[in-house]
Amino acid sequence: xxxxxxxxxxxxxxxxxxxxxxxxxxxxxxxxxxxxxxxxxxxxxxxxxxxxxxxxxxxxxxxxxxxxxxxxxxxxxxxxxxxxxxxxxxxxxxxxxxxxxxxxxxxxxxxxxxxxxxxxxxxxxxxxxxxxxxxxxxxxxxxxxxxxxxxxxxxxxxxxxxxxxxxxxxxxxxxxxxxxxxxxxxxxxxxxxxxxxxxxxxxxxxxxxxxxxxxxxxxxxxxxxxxxxxxxxxxxxxxxxxxxxxxxxxxxxxxxxxxxxxxxxxxxxxxxxxxxxxxxxxxxxxxxxxxxxxxxxxxxxxxxxxxxxxxxxxxxxxxxxxxxxxxxxxxxxxxxxxxxxxxxxxxxxxxxxxxxxxxxxxxxx
Ligand SMILES: Nc1ncnc2c1ncn2[C@@H]1O[C@H](COP(=O)(O)OP(=O)(O)OP(=O)(O)O)[C@@H](O)[C@H]1O
Ligand SMILES: [Mg+2]
Numbered sequence: 531x532x533x534x535x536x537x538x539x540x541x542x543x544x545x546x547x548x549x550x551x552x553x554x555x556x557x558x559x560x561x562x563x564x565x566x567x568x569x570x571x572x573x574x575x576x577x578x579x580x581x582x583x584x585x586x587x588x589x590x591x592x593x594x595x596x597x598x599x600x601x602x603x604x605x606x607x608x609x610x611x612x613x614x615x616x617x618x619x620x621x622x623x624x625x626x627x628x629x630x631x632x633x634x635x636x637x638x639x640x641x642x643x644x645x646x647x648x649x650x651x652x653x654x655x656x657x658x659x660x661x662x663x664x665x666x667x668x669x670x671x672x673x674x675x676x677x678x679x680x681x682x683x684x685x686x687x688x689x690x691x692x693x694x695x696x697x698x699x700x701x702x703x704x705x706x707x708x709x710x711x712x713x714x715x716x717x718x719x720x721x722x723x724x725x726x727x728x729x730x731x732x733x734x735x736x737x738x739x740x741x742x743x744x745x746x747x748x749x750x751x752x753x754x755x756x757x758x759x760x761x762x763x764x765x766x767x768x769x770x771x772x773x774x775x776x777x778x779x780x781x782x783x784x785x786x787x788x789x790x791x792x793x794x795x796x797x798x799x800x801x802x803x804x805x806x807x808x809x810x811x812x813x814x815x816x817x818x819x820x821x822x823x824x825x826x827x828x829x830x831x832x833x834x835x836x837x838x839x840x841x842x843x844x845x846x847x848x849x850x851x852x853x854x855x856x857x858x859x860x861x862x863x864x865x866x867x868x869x870x871x872x873x874x875x876x877x878x879x880x881x882x883x884x885x886x887x888x889x890x891x892x893x894x895x
Contacts, residue, residue, distance in 0.1 A: 533646060533656040534782070535675035540691060541662040544681040544717035547752055548778075549659040550577040551771065552679075554761025555779035557613035559881055561654040564607065566642070567619035568671050569661040570627070575618040578610035579759030582620040590622045593670065594629065596637070597644040604649055611764065615653075623667065630666045642670040664698055672702055678710050681717040684745075688716075688729040689736065715778065717746040744777040768859050773895050776860040780879065780891060813856050813894065815863070815874065820848030822867050827852040829863025829889075836866045862889035 536545045536552075546569070553563045567574040567589060572582040582588065587606045594600060607615045630638040637644075646656055658671040672678065678699060682688050696712065703710055714737050720726045734741050751769035755762045762771040815827055826836035831854060843851040862883060864871045873880055874890035883889040 531653055531656060532677060533658065533675045534677040534679060535658040535660060535668075535671040536679045536681065537660040537664075537668055537671065538680050538682070538695065539662055539664050539668075540683070543683040544715075544746060545662070546573040546577060546659055547756065548679060548681050548715060548717065548746070548775075549574050549657050550756070551752065551762045551775040552778055552782070553578075553614055553655070553657050554611075554763035555772070555776045556655055556782070557611065557761075558763040558776075559779060559783070561613060561783075562652070563614050563655045563657060564603075564649075564653045565610075565614070565616045566603070566646075566656060566658045566671075566674075567616060568623070568642070568667045569619055569659050570621050570624035570667075571661065572619040572621070572623075573756075574659040575616055575620075576759060577756045578614070578616045578761070580608050580610060580616055580618050582618055585618050585620070588618045588620045588623070590620060590626055592617070592645050593641045594626055597641060597648075602648055602650075603645040604651055611761070614761075627661075627665050627667055639666060639669040639673050643674040646674045664695075669702070672699065672710065673706060675710065676708070678712045679715050679742075680712065681715045681746075682733060684716045684719045684726045684729040684733070686725050686729065688733060692737075712740060714741045715744070715746065716741065718748050719745045720748045742778065742781055744774060744781050746774045746778070747771075749774070768857055770858060770895065773858055773860055773893060777893055780860075780881065780893075783881065811856060811894065812853050813892070815852040815854070816849055816876070817852075817865055817867075817874070818847070818849045819867065822850070824866075824868055825850040825852075826866040827854070827863060828866055829861050829892075831856055831859075831861050831863070856892075856894055858894050861892045861894070863892065864889055 536549050538545055549565055553565050557563045565574055575582050585608060587601060591600050592603050592606055603617055607617050610616050658675060660668045660671050699710055699712055716730055716733055747770050749769055749771035751766050752762055752771040755765040762775055817825055827840050828834045828836045832838040841853040864873055873888045877890045879891040880888050881891055
């Protein structure tokens with residue numbers, strides 16, 4: 531189980547959007563995900579289609595008592611969609627900030643960590659959304675997490691406060707005696723502005739390997755998804771929002787070694803075209819195999835029907851070229867070579883398919 535907190539004291543930089551849609555994309559890939567909403571604004575809860583007013587107990591009840599005295603995290607969890615549960619928040623959580631803030635007990639920043647440890651049901655990922663301040667709720671989230679994602683809006687002030695935030699986290703690591711893997715995620719990127727491009731360059735030059743390869747572009751569909759209380763994986767899998775968050779999900783899924791070895795396809799940093807103009811492109815899949823008698827291509831783009839909608843070309847050196855017209859999106863596929871399913875040997879980006887076996891992944895932005 532990996533526990534990841536998404537934090538930044540700066541408001542509106544895309545924390546909740548990242549929590550909800552990273553959760554949606556990981557769940558879409560078949561991983562079991564729990565979102566823990568630690569923000570009294572309850573935007574993650576709402577973004578996953580749960581009205582905080584409709585739930586009888588929320589994360590407040592879990593955290594306001596000493597461990598073991600209140601309900602367990604699993605007892606207040608609500609199902610949002612397949613593979614995706616949420617521990618909801620509510621406005622009462624702001625009272626906890628004050629209550630725990632005035633307590634001197636050393637356990638007051640450990641309550642969430644204990645609650646996560648005691649989860650009886652295994653999740654693959656626990657994703658914790660933080661409020662826009664570094665108070666006792668955020669400290670609880672950092673104690674519980676092994677990894678931290680800091681979304682940075684790629685604006686004029688992108689870098690403001692980041693150094694201080696990294697210092698705070700380092701300080702906490704010292705006190706915790708546990709390391710946090712911290713990564714920065716450029717968000718709300720608008721390639722049409724000079725500011726955004728400059729901010730992205732500055733972030734990459736300053737923080738280098740700490741920065742995800744993925745950049746989350748500005749995409750109105752993400753805002754619409756939030757308003758409708760669904761993840762982008764449910765609303766629109768052809769949107770840039772889905773492409774970018776799926777790219778993030780895959781980057782999170784890759785372990786270090788794979789990350790270093792592989793060439794990750796990063797969505798191109800082009801201005802977002804109007805939806806009508808984002809037409810399908812002819813994509814060429816090339817496989818060199820002299821001995822094969824029949825090479826077919828199947829993926830979610832053709833409902834896994836080998837060679838449906840695929841144009842085949844063969845060259846004299848034994849290369850099979852498969853041409854498919856695809857719009858922006860994240861696609862899984864495999865070759866069907868002389869009756870056997872195989873992932874693409876030239877593509878290092880792979881995931882376990884929902885029906886078992888290994889699929890190759892292609893991102894078109
Ligand atoms: N990539 C994006 N494209 C378009 N809109 C976005 C994107 N990311 C976030 N937004 C919108 O920007 C607003 C702020 O985003 P979000 O709520 O995720 O930020 P936050 O950091 O969680 O804010 P807070 O600090 O208040 O918790 C929301 O209306 C959200 O829908
Ligand atoms: Mg938020």
